[in-house]
Amino acid sequence: MKKNKKNEAVQKEVPLSNEELNMLRKSVASEKVDRSKLPHYDNSDKAKFFRYVKKNKFFAAICILLAVCVVVLLALCAVMAIKKAAAERVNTDDYTVILGDRKYTVKYKDAVRGDILFVDMYKVAEYAQMTRTGSTSSVKFTAQNNNYLRFENDTDTAVVNGCMVELGAKAVVNAEVCEIPLDFLIKAMGSGNGLKISLDKDTNTLKITRRYYKTDDGDITGPVEILFNTDSFDVLQQILRVEKDRKYEYGINVDGYLSNIDPENAEDYLILANKETPLGSDYAPSDLVRLECKTNRDMQLRKDAERALYALMLDMAASGIDDTFITSAYRSYSYQVGLFDKYVGEHISEGMTKEEAEATALEYSAKPGTSEHQTGLCVDFMTNSMTDLDESFEDTAAFRWLSENAYKYGFILRYPPDKVDITGYKYEPWHYRFVGRTAATEIYESELCLEEYLELN
Numbered sequence: 001m002k003k004n005k006k007n008e009a010v011q012k013e014v015p016l017s018n019e020e021l022n023m024l025r026k027s028v029a030s031e032k033v034d035r036s037k038l039p040h041y042d043n044s045d046k047a048k049f050f051r052y053v054k055k056n057k058f059f060a061a062i063c064i065l066l067a068v069c070v071v072v073l074l075a076l077c078a079v080m081a082i083k084k085a086a087a088e089r090v091n092t093d094d095y096t097v098i099l100g101d102r103k104y105t106v107k108y109k110d111a112v113r114g115d116i117l118f119v120d121m122y123k124v125a126e127y128a129q130m131t132r133t134g135s136t137s138s139v140k141f142t143a144q145n146n147n148y149l150r151f152e153n154d155t156d157t158a159v160v161n162g163c164m165v166e167l168g169a170k171a172v173v174n175a176e177v178c179e180i181p182l183d184f185l186i187k188a189m190g191s192g193n194g195l196k197i198s199l200d201k202d203t204n205t206l207k208i209t210r211r212y213y214k215t216d217d218g219d220i221t222g223p224v225e226i227l228f229n230t231d232s233f234d235v236l237q238q239i240l241r242v243e244k245d246r247k248y249e250y251g252i253n254v255d256g257y258l259s260n261i262d263p264e265n266a267e268d269y270l271i272l273a274n275k276e277t278p279l280g281s282d283y284a285p286s287d288l289v290r291l292e293c294k295t296n297r298d299m300q301l302r303k304d305a306e307r308a309l310y311a312l313m314l315d316m317a318a319s320g321i322d323d324t325f326i327t328s329a330y331r332s333y334s335y336q337v338g339l340f341d342k343y344v345g346e347h348i349s350e351g352m353t354k355e356e357a358e359a360t361a362l363e364y365s366a367k368p369g370t371s372e373h374q375t376g377l378c379v380d381f382m383t384n385s386m387t388d389l390d391e392s393f394e395d396t397a398a399f400r401w402l403s404e405n406a407y408k409y410g411f412i413l414r415y416p417p418d419k420v421d422i423t424g425y426k427y428e429p430w431h432y433r434f435v436g437r438t439a440a441t442e443i444y445e446s447e448l449c450l451e452e453y454l455e456l457n
């Protein structure tokens, strides 16, 4: 029993007595322990980290994963940077242009200006059998279905089917070339169109070929239509086109006049005569006829314009306006010369020099050749209550009626108040011009003047 008690006391770790401690110290001191054989206890940060990692395996796995991600990301960035550098490396080789069977070279400096690759539309149009019209500084290319592109020299806009859009750079149009940005042509063509355009930047080869419809057996049935569209552009200005089945309401039966109001050769009536583009001294229409509507003297117009005007005046009278007549229509070049000389002479007799007299006459009278009246397509209206051609015509019932109905007869208000800068003429509410019903409707609805309309056509 006594022995057991002693054991319990030891287990409770009773502090050693001094005697026992001395014995223990002696015993340890006498032992020869080779400390160099003991493992070195590494207390560096690195060792601490690895001991930490050993204890926290999940944390270690996350760290490794993160490290791998960083390496992969860096590798990807490097690859992309190399690719980008390769893409940005400008290939300044001369361009090889393949147009169907034809192949030719264009010097790099001639093909590329300001980082933009240009293509000669004359050559493309010739290959794609587009119709080319216009002048040497303004040219129109018409493809199937009357789809067209229009470019003007030194101008950074183009016209696509009546819509003015940005070209991306200034076009160069002259007798030899019509250079436009290739990107514009690609955008205007859209996808799946009649022309296939591909550019290989490694070899600087531009290839333009026609697309063909093929049967399931691979037989070619014909070329795919070439059409243009403005889907990829912001339209700056546009003509509102007349719908084919558009209905017009008239106050009279116009059946007998429709072929005049809406003539087949409508483009013949879109002639422009203004200060910038005067008619020659020898310009005189060959189909002039005498006006049969109410006038204040004998005068003439071109036949379709005369018939359309006759119907218009009938309609106006039918609506209760019967005080209106025509005071001016066709004026020949020689008539304009006589009139202008008369005005100048009057001012000279007032004491002006010839130059002063001419300048003064020009303020109210057109220089010979610049009057639209020489076209035989325009008239000046007057009413019994008006004694002069001035803006008071705006207050007449005739003017209100013309404003709403003239276009139905193919006539437009030629010099609107908000287009003075473009037409070069002050507001003339009495002066109406025949352009045919389709153009007149498009001009009326687009609120364009004739100059703007012709630019978009």
Ligand SMILES: [Zn+2]
Binding pocket: 328, 373, 378, 379, 380, 431, 432
């Ligand atoms: Zn006039």
